[in-house]
Amino acid sequence: MTTTHTRPETPAPVSDLGTHEVTNQVPPRPDGDLLDADPALTEALDREGGDRAALERLAAVVGTAAHREHARAANTHEPELRTHDRTGHRIDEVGFHPSWHELMRVSVEHGLGAAPWASAPGTGAHLTRAAGFYLTSQVEQGHLCPISMTYAAVPALRHAPELAAAYEPGLTARSYAPGLAVPAGKAGLLAGMSMTEKQGGSDVRSGTTVAAPQPDGSYRLTGHKWFTSAPMNDLFLTLAQAPGGLTCLVLPRVLPDGTRNAIRLQRLKDKLGNRSNASSEIEYTGAVGWRIGDEGRGVRTIIEMVSMTRLDCVLGAAGTQRAAVVEAAHHAAHRSAFGARLIEAPLMREVLAELAAETEAATVLAMRLAGAVDRGETALLRLALPVSKYLVCKRTSAVVAEALECLGGNGYVEESDLPRLYREAPLNSIWEGAGNVTALDALRAITREPDAVDALLTEIDLAAGRDPRLDATTAALRTELAAPQERRARRLAELAALALQGSLLVRHAPAAVAETFLTTRLDTGGPLRTAGTRPGGGTGSTVDAVLERATTAAGGF
Structure with a gap:
């Protein structure tokens, strides 16, 4: 579904303030076509082989003053961590302003998530998606963090064909479906990434999170992660120390039986920018995950x-x-x-x-x-x-x-x-x-x-x-x-x-x-x-x- 935003006509602001008249002030930028206004982009699309019509539909939305207002609102009204409900039960959820959800909806429905991986080779799907990501970045970047990780998760998941078959249809869908639910029952999925720890940062091989293998083929993870963006996504790729060494695993927020996975949100990061996006510190307290690739081949x-x-x-x-x-x-x-x-x-x-x-x-x-x-x-x-x-x-x-x-x-x-x-x-x-x-x-x-x-x-x-x-x-x-x-x-x-x-x-x-x-x-x-x-x-x-x-x-x- 594509939505074109319109604004009601409003009277012009008062320019004669009694003591002085307002002059020489720059007017707000009007609605504009960010695609056609960018010859470097359009020429590259023609040269590299992108889908111009798909991008025109996206440009009609993201170039509007209404979409820019959603960007401002999502950054003004920052996400809020709720660790417990009113009765004291642990819920580990993050609340977002409606403008965040509108930004996410538009980007997912226009294929900026993992949709290109479902397209046939040679169709220019990745280029088209990249151009759309570039256009949307001009308006708001915070919400593009979960969009980006969702796109990037698919090639890694394909190291485990059974897991890819389970999750890829939801990841490549053009449906934005916020909220916690069993992944198999959702119209669309979002993926995240959780690698760095307090003591290591970029040195992910120094991670201490432990992944203990279970008889059913799953693993139980115990440890901490220092930087996990978009903690309300549906599944996360993470690194942990299995018996065979540092290993990549996927952890869903909600397990197949409908229970919450043991992923505890400790706090949200107070960042310099990217304020609309929730970045968090998390603890795995026996969280359930499944291995992607061989043990010891996590990086x-x-x-x-x-x-x-x-x-x-x-x-x-x-x-x-x-x-x-x-x-x-x-x-x-x-x-x-x-x-x-x-x-x-x-x-x-x-x-x-x-x-x-x-x-x-x-x-x-x-x-x-x-x-x-x-x-x-x-x-x-x-x-x-x-x-x-x-x-x-x-x-x-x-x-x-x-x-x-x-x-x-x-x-x-x-x-x-x-x-x-x-x-x-x-x-x-x-x-x-x-x-x-x-x-x-x-x-x-x-x-x-x-x-x-x-x-x-x-x-x-x-x-x-x-x-x-x-x-x-x-x-x-x-x-x-x-x-x-x-x-x-x-x-x-x-x-x-x-x-x-x-x-x-x-x-x-x-x-x-x-x-x-x-x-x-x-x-x-x-x-x-x-x-x-x-x-x-x-x-x-x-x-x-x-x-x-x-x-x-x-x-x-």
Whole structure:
């Protein structure tokens, strides 16, 4: 079911306040088509093979002021933990605002959960879903955490065919069915992931949770988990120490006999951002689970889930960048200072053009990775995914900060939505492996999987000889690849991601976008330079072309 939100007409606010008249204030952004306003996205869809009609239906909803209001409400009215009912019985539930449920409903019904895994290969289902995730990320990211984990759970579950057969139909369904019930009886299911513990964090092999095998083939889990997002999901993939070593298991919230599993919610995390989403600490007190994959192979099993959530980190970061740039562009188009509109100021145009070019690079790279999932390009993804996650997610905080600054003091006020984006910006860089973790994962791929290196360089070399700055970056990358070192893992990851972005833009983006990106990201100084400081600045025509392309959603300039 698809719902198009409409708003009743309301009288215009009073602008003559008696003491003064309200002027030079930026009007609210109207309803808009986030898909058609984003040529970088639509061109990537055509190139990679996505379902434009499906995305148009989603865009008609998420681009509305009503959907943005749901985003604000879900973050204002945060989830509430209820450990016990009024009579003192343990219930371990989390209550959410109705706007959270509306956000979830729209995303599930439009196939942003695990629906692509039920589609036939070659249909572009993963790309279409990725583009929808990117569009929705521009509005609200908290609810996309359970959406992402649901998508990512399927490839891991397939290591246990019987469990996949039981859970996959519900996970791939386009029905949002909140509430606790036996999974087999629900119209739709959501999955979560529970790996880290107090003493280990990213070092999941140091986990102490114990999984004791039972005569019926199940396991009983006892231990704690330090970070479990979306604790009201229907089932969780978790890691625990079985007799054969660290093992991946699936735990449903409600057992087949209708009783609650022994998963105790201890508290909700008080996070910097992502406020709409409930992240929790939990205890397993003899919780029942079933093994996925062999004992002792837990990390190898669950890493497939982590790979897919890392893709969503890239998509979410690119969407956050895009949202911030659109807000800054909208403000600059309508606000005047010192006798002229902000967008007429050459320095403002320079900053916005640079942010727009970097955002397009993030978008094009994210869509290329999603297309690789559809085509089964596992060798490319093994290395391209961690390096992309490293750079795109890390750069998002800087992009959002610059965009916020374009609004001045107004950008520091919650009503502008930029503070929420700013708090959200570091999230994707931290989750699913922070900078060092992803850089070191790329290093492992380089040293252990030469096919991954070959696939990455083959992709980059499709633009060889087209631009000397790109060629120089690729040469520097090859130098690092020839003698990889742990202490230089971040440099290697950054060079690889920049070369990928540069290659994709040189091949597929307008010359003005590629030139702006290559000048500001690949010339000497690179990503450490602040926005608007490229040597000589951009030519007027180049800046004009980039801004015209990037700011359709802001009403143009």
